[in-house]
Amino acid sequence: MEIHTTLIQDDLGKVSGEIRRIEAAGYNGVMTQENRHDPFLPLAVAAVNSERVTLGTGVAIAFPRSPMVLANTCWDLQQASAGRFVLGIGPQVKGHNERRFSVPWTPPAPRMKEYIHALRAIWACWKNGGTELDFEGKHYQFSLMTPNFTPEPMAYAPPPVTMAAVGPAMLRVAGEVADGVRLHAFCTRKYIENVILPQLETGLARGERHREDLQISGGGFLVTGANDEEVATSLEFYRSRVAFYGSTRAYWPVLEQHDLLDLGEKLNHLAREGKWQEMPALISDDILQLFGAIGRHDEIVAEIQTQFGGLADVIADSASYDMPGSLPADLIRDIQSLTTPWAGFKR
Structure with missing residues (x-):
């Protein structure tokens, strides 16, 4: 199993030192997000200040960028990192595309499938030197x-x-054409087994591929610390995250797997009234346990196996760039010793 963490994004001047720290600790990779800051600039700095870790976007928003523009950025990052860059893209929702990025919205699943094919056609043209570029979608x-x-x-x-x-359509596209799928953190083992995996398997069959060809990342939270006090502090942050996601109707199919739709309705009602501070109290410890691996450093490997074993190939110990990964090296090695179905990216 691979263990990744987030990379600092709010100060490019600190990236070189942070990527060296992360690499020395033994992490497999880092990821950036497209929230307040550009996801690619920190990776460019990291690429020339590291030697081993993979560098990924988790995720960059696809549709506001032409595939040609994104292909060029990725090509340069792959060259600078000596082949360690992994592109992660997502569609975002209709409102953000239309109102934040001012780009037209169309059904995202077929468009994402075409987007990935376009990227690969452009790269094939460059890689093969002189191959005519002829992509028509x-x-x-x-x-x-x-x-x-x-x-x-x-x-x-x-x-x-x-x-x-x-959603189901995007999961099928991921199984059919992507090298990996990045699952939302608001997932439970039961939801992944009953809902996500069947859709991925349908996509894999369409693409004449197998589970070992697809890297599965995420699908839950990792909540740990050196002692019970650190775990308890971290737990409160994730309690608020579960409450926030649970208030959103789009994520209620996860709650439905556990007969918790009434919880979603209560959270949604509080959110509409702006009572954000009251929402975490509705998330019990038993509910939190559904959404992540929780325990001290001396307990967490077994919890990771219980929560993610056989499902996820990559997990992360950080949900935001302002929560730098701090796992000790020996724990990182123990997590990496867990076996997963994925056979690695085909080169």
């Missing part, structure tokens, strides 16, 4: 690539493409 068309705009040759394979997926 419903949303994207690319038919012009001259030497002046073709990047220099690269010794590494184009980066793997992973994608965020929540």
Whole structure:
């Protein structure tokens, strides 16, 4: 199993020191998010100040960017990192696309599938040197690539493409065409087994692929600390996150698996009234246990196996760049000793 953490994004001047610390600790990789800051700039700094860890976006928003623009950014990051970059993309929701990014909205699943195909067509053109670019889709068309705009040759394979997926259609697309799927943290083992995996398997069958070809990341929280006090402090942060996500109707299918729809309705009512501070009290410790692996450092490996074993190939110990990963090296190695179905990215 791989263990990743988040990379600082609010101060590029601190990235070089932070990526060296993370790499020395033994983490497999880092990820950035597209919230307050650009997700790619910190990875560029990290690429030239590290040697081993994978560098990924978890996730960058796809549709506001032309596949050509994104392909160019990823090519440069893959070159700078000596082949360690992993692209993670997601669609975001309709309101953000239309009102925050001012881009038109169309059904996201078929568009994401085409987007990934377009990226790979562009990279194939550059990688094969002189191959004509001729991609014709419903949303994207690319038919012009001259030497002046073709990047220099690269010794590494184009980066793997992973994608965020929540709903059934996006999960099927991930299984069919992506190198990996990034699951939402608001998941339980039962939900993954009963809902997510069947959709991924349908997609894998369509793509004539197998489970070992698809990296599954996330699908729950990791709540740990050196002692009970640290665990309790961390637990309160995740209690508020579960309450926040549980108030959103789009995530209620997770609650439905546990006969907790009434909880979702109560949380939604409080959210609409702006009573955010009252919401975490509705999340009991038993409910929290459904959504993550919880325990001290000396307990957490067994909890990770119980919560994620056989399901996730990658987990993360941080939900935000302002919560830097701080797991001790020996614990990181113990987590990495857990076996997973994924066989690695094909190069």
